Amino acid sequence: MSSSSALTILSNCTVFPDQKSTMGDLKLSISDLNMLLSHYIQKGCLFTTPLISSDTLITHLINSLSSTLSLFPPLAGRFITDADGYVFVSCNDAGADFIHASAVDLTVADLLSPIDVPQHLFKQLFPFHRKISHSAHSSPVMAIQVTDLADGIFIGCAVSHAVVDGTSLWNFFNTFADVSRGVTRASNIPDFRRESMLISKVPLRLPEGELTVTFNADEPLRERIFSFSRQAIQNLKAEVNNRESSREAVELSGKLSNDAQHKTVTSKEAISRNVTFETTEISSFQSLCALTWKCVTRARCLEGSKTTTFRMAVNIRHRLDPKLSDRYFGNAIQSVATCSSACEVESRDLRWIAEQLNKSVKAYDSAVVRRAVENWEREPKCFELGNHDGATVQMGSSPRFPMYDNDFGWGRPLAVRSGGANKFDGKISAFPGKDGGGAVDLEMVLAPQTMARLECDPEFMLYVSSYPRHVLES
Template sequence: MPPSMSVSTSSSKVSSCSQFVTVVSKCTVFPDRESTLGDLKLSVSDLPMLSCHYIQKGGLFTLPNHLSLPSLLAVLKKGLSRTLSRFPPLAGRLTTDADGYVYITCNDAGVDFVHANAARISITDVLSPTDVPDPVKEFFAFDRTVSYQGHFRPILAVQVTELADGVFIGCAANHAVTDGTSFWNFFNTFAEVCRGATRVSRPPDFSRDSVLISQAVLRLPDGGPKVTFSLDAPLRERIFSFSRESILKLKGKVNNRKWTENEGIDVIELMGKQSNDPLKNFLRNSNAKAAEISSFQSLCALLWRAVTRARKLPASQTTTFRMAVNCRPRLEPKMEAYYFGNAIQSIPTFASAGDVKARDLRWCAEQLNKNVLAHDDRMVRRFVEDWERDPRCFPLGNFDGAMLTMGSSPRFPMYDNDFGWGRPVVVRSGRANKFDGKISAFPGREGGGTVDLEVVLAPETMAGLESDSEFMQYVSGC
């Protein structure tokens, strides 16, 4: 696609899509250079996501003083076109060959760019309510679109929504093509390019030579897979914020230590998303360090206990806490840090409701800690072999009423994006992949170890969580 055709000239006026947000226009943006990248085979970490919704995340920004809205849209379209040349898979489409293998064809087919208006909504309207307000869900394209549809629809869509005093830049990306690491690398590169960068600081790696690339075939039903959770169940969604101080206190309690304000959150955090082999080897050889529970595991244990109490589960019922872990640093040899695609596996930790409620925070955190430390190269390969024996889509949901699924990561650089007029005021997500028990961890805007938990629960469970004194004592402002 030649540079002169990097943005299509066609656009359409669209009627109001909700009582809050009106789609003003829509066009296709193409890469500013023709792709030379060949087809990329979906891996055993990509293929299970074909039944999941597109990832929907984005940032709320104040309005730039130096740009009119038409100029702002032009900057974003041009920057997106240039960024797509660095991320050719996002401008492609999914294809399935005669043998059933699914590929990303980097054919420069382009992405959707949507301009929407929500002039009756202000930044305060987004930030001030207790629950995440419904209009936020309209700040994203491809609402509840299943990733398999990437065979027929763009792999990426960018929606720019005008607010009364701000602008929301939301991206919807096919989850069979990107995980959180790849998504935020694209989003931050998009911002970097819009600021005028000629070289990106974190070039993506498109290699397909790891153990994740398999000869196993995922057989899909006619028309493609469906999501495995209810789309109509009543839910509440709330952001719970945790300050540096409260997390230090929580970690101190879990580790039976007194922490000071001068002490770091974790010199090297034992999070599934970021743990690395040297750290793991060090911990295995150090009884003192191996006994230490990370701040994030402490926070997960706190939530696990509180939600289990709020659900009023019988003591004999098995509860499950799932955590997504990054396989890139766990494999031997390690994958590139910015490998583009999914390189995640879901680790379940099981415990009876009676144990979760009766035992202390440290015990719950230890169960999570042991599973994270055990997920090494051998375990990653075992998960791959298990999937190859039974290729399947990922069963996302809360099937027995006793599950929690932790996604995203407070280590993702969600606030390290500046399109030319400052960092986001806040990061939010859309309606995608939301069900009772889905939790997403975000960094707090202040940094320094602050964490925001996006918690989605049944209304009666959320009410119980809000009245849980052990949990709420650590929540900022409560």
């Protein structure tokens, strides 16, 4: 598709729930309020062309969306702010937007073959480009766009980030697909209860004037998908968990347990060799995060004393006491930060870096969440997305999200992609690999010079699968 080719909007309508909502106003939690100044989330799936007419397909998807909205009333609602400053989703059945578009000059290969993600093309496939989440006061909370391609179809979803996180979004999207296919799953029914510590009595006061995101959305960037096969991830995890000192610790631990008379001497030996007996099993994903942090930091050519931060969006549903349901609807995420000097991140081995990430995530329990809530209540404000110091890496999304577990009736997705929302230097999103089994795709957004250096980093590229991926064979 040439840069001059235009997408054609064939129809645009409002889809209403097929059953009247009985749900009252849903108060936004602290985690929801944090995202009011972010862009709408934009996620979508690329499919082969269904073997039915376009008109029949669109009517079917509109009816399926209508039924699905009855299960997710907030997505058909609008924001309201009461006299005290509290923000709610009014489940008023105002409806969601549904756009049918055509881009018949655009092929699947146009979208998937380039090394860099062709964001100038993808941004046309999503509604609400750069819409601020707070806009749901006057705009639909959600919009769906279905675009006919030359040899495929793209279903793009945009939804206010102050209403859903990734867990809730993919529960909706997959439920939408199930309904389209005529399947009902009780396990997908969302939990709308608002009974946790995340529901604050302190209102958020936003700055007056035009509301904008907290980063420069127009800075020059490159975006690539780096694929890591199951075997590459296993090799990386083995590398992180089997450094020499770990093997020494195991040997010395066995020596202690089998030879009591050498206990004192061996303990001194262990101390002198700086070996710990308790080794932590580092997960595959934390191993990949460690590799990414190290190699991106190196590619940025930072001063050694510069503090670099790795931020990871963590699902806190099971970290709270009492726990929230897996199906809790809304945002239940917080940002876990791990900091170190650029010199340490570049010079230390992957095991050490992964251990720092592991400690930060493990320590993020209910007490830490409560302290974060208390800090927010002392100074209520939205989370500031972005890389304001030039040394931050922000990992979002998750390879555990069931992004490929949707079938609208003509097969699973060929690929999952995002739009231009919330993109800045250092923003990374983790997707499961198309074929599952532990493979991971990283959608990486970096400054052009940083991306160029990363592509030449032998340590990073050692684990990257060959590119482009042969997704078109599916």
